[in-house]
Amino acid sequence: MSISYGEIFPILAIAVPDFEPSEADWAEPLPYVFMHQMMEFVCRKAAASSHDYCEQFAALLENLAIEGDEETQGLVLDVIEDLRECESKELIAEHFGPRVRYLWEEVSQPSYLPDEGPSGGWPKS
Amino acid sequence: MTISAACATTVRFSPSRYTGKERDSESGNDYFGARYYASTMGRFMSPDVSGEPMTLPYSNIENPQSLNLYAYVNNNPLSAVDDDGHQTVPDATGCTNILCRIWHWLNTRPTNSTDDAVVGGTKGVVNSFIDAGNFLDRHLSGGHDQAPLLNMGSQAQNRGAFAAGIGMLFVPGGEELGIGNLLSRDRLLAEATNPAVRDAIKMMFREGATTGDGSTAAALEHEIETGQQVGGRWHYTKTRELRIFVQRILKGERGAISPAEKAILEGIENRLNDALRRTPTI
Numbered sequence A: 001m002s003i004s005y006g007e008i009f010p011i012l013a014i015a016v017p018d019f020e021p022s023e024a025d026w027a028e029p030l031p032y033v034f035m036h037q038m039m040e041f042v043c044r045k046a047a048a049s050s051h052d053y054c055e056q057f058a059a060l061l062e063n064l065a066i067e068g069d070e071e072t073q074g075l076v077l078d079v080i081e082d083l084r085e086c087e088s089k090e091l092i093a094e095h096f097g098p099r100v101r102y103l104w105e106e107v108s109q110p111s112y113l114p115d116e117g118p119s120g121g122w123p124k125s
Numbered sequence B: 001m002t003i004s005a006a007c008a009t010t011v012r013f014s015p016s017r018y019t020g021k022e023r024d025s026e027s028g029n030d031y032f033g034a035r036y037y038a039s040t041m042g043r044f045m046s047p048d049v050s051g052e053p054m055t056l057p058y059s060n061i062e063n064p065q066s067l068n069l070y071a072y073v074n075n076n077p078l079s080a081v082d083d084d085g086h087q088t089v090p091d092a093t094g095c096t097n098i099l100c101r102i103w104h105w106l107n108t109r110p111t112n113s114t115d116d117a118v119v120g121g122t123k124g125v126v127n128s129f130i131d132a133g134n135f136l137d138r139h140l141s142g143g144h145d146q147a148p149l150l151n152m153g154s155q156a157q158n159r160g161a162f163a164a165g166i167g168m169l170f171v172p173g174g175e176e177l178g179i180g181n182l183l184s185r186d187r188l189l190a191e192a193t194n195p196a197v198r199d200a201i202k203m204m205f206r207e208g209a210t211t212g213d214g215s216t217a218a219a220l221e222h223e224i225e226t227g228q229q230v231g232g233r234w235h236y237t238k239t240r241e242l243r244i245f246v247q248r249i250l251k252g253e254r255g256a257i258s259p260a261e262k263a264i265l266e267g268i269e270n271r272l273n274d275a276l277r278r279t280p281t282i
Helices: A009-015 A023-027 A031-047 A051-067 A070-083 A089-093 A098-107 B003-010 B098-106 B116-140 B156-161 B185-191 B195-204 B216-226 B236-250 B259-277
Strands: B036-038 B168-170 B182-184
Touching: A009 A023, A009 A031, A009 A051, A031 A051, A031 A070, A031 A089, A031 B195, A031 B236, A051 A070, A051 A089, A051 A098, A070 A089, A070 A098, A070 B236, B168 B259, B182 B185, B185 B195, B185 B259, B195 B216, B195 B236, B195 B259, B216 B236, B216 B259, B236 B259
Parallel strands: none
Antiparallel strands: B168 B182
């Protein structure tokens, strides 16, 4: 694991080029808020058939899920849960890498409980 | 001696009756301070007279029931209580009804309480009342949302999401704004048009979360109390960041917000502060 949560913001900032942080975001980065808003942005773009954004977003999540520390992985799971409310979620999910796809399939189960998390926990490296 | 006779010697009927008020043994009426209530007739024995000079005390032209000075809490005892015989006004919690007050107590009690089972059970009961209230509200009001019983969303899809806990946000001053003091996630979103406010609500209440009041703050509180993660990750960082985000919106950094949105954000901020104050300092 080479990405610590404290160093994550520059990675998020360049992941989806058309979704850039403001000056206030840089002054005191809030990765949870930024990622939630990025997800909403990509969701809107996916609905308009802009699949490039979906690829960029999915690649970011996969990278964070594999390389991130525990807090970063928690952020990834939070975003994936958020994605359930996106109407065009399946268009985004098509681009997921194996680790995020595993989490997505867990989270998408009708029996999934947000308070319990993925039944199998995080996939083994 | 029969069992019933034995019981009869030990049973003591409490003088406290409807809503905990004392019953006069001679008249059979309940004493509310300002006047007596006749439970046999379901009304007060004298009109509600305000201490302040006014044309018609406690009247609300939009609610004809308020013109009946003999009625108990506008003939709506499921949603409101009368403490002193006068029409009820919001108390220090901002609540004007008993369910709101119970909810407030459940969610502001000390975290080292040892009565979690009791609290959990009470939440279930309160939740049932809220559901029943919403059901009655919807059907008695002809399907419209006018004068909602608890001023909270009653969409059927909400029921499952909040089945185990009380997935509600306490909104200070919400009743005066006409949106209610206790709002479900769907109602909060229905009141919010500013995208940043909507983001804050969605981050605060995850759909389907049932720990405590279903909020991010409740997840953090649970983690502090048990040392166990909620949903496979910790919630401290998210709670802290969400609070900063809410404060930025309140400062006007994310565009104009309505009075209702401001009240909602203040409710979220209060709730996040509650949880963060419980975080152990190292």
